[in-house]
Amino acid sequence: MKYLSDxxxxxxxxxxxxxxxxxxxxxxxxxxxQHRNIRITQFSA
Incomplete structure (x- = not known):
């Protein structure tokens, strides 16, 4: 995972x-x- 950009x-x-x-x-x-302190909004498309 560490090779993926945010x-x-x-x-x-x-x-x-x-x-x-x-x-x-x-x-x-x-x-x-969570480890990267990235918050995402969950939604249904």
Missing amino acids: QMLIEVYHRAVDLQLDAAFIELLREEL
Whole structure:
């Protein structure tokens, strides 16, 4: 994860949610977002 820019991490997170990927993977992304102190607004598209 350390090789992803903040913007790319956000994009990957949103894409994973949109595609309803594995919950464990989405949680891993959430944890990395929290670690980087990045807050995102969750929404349904």
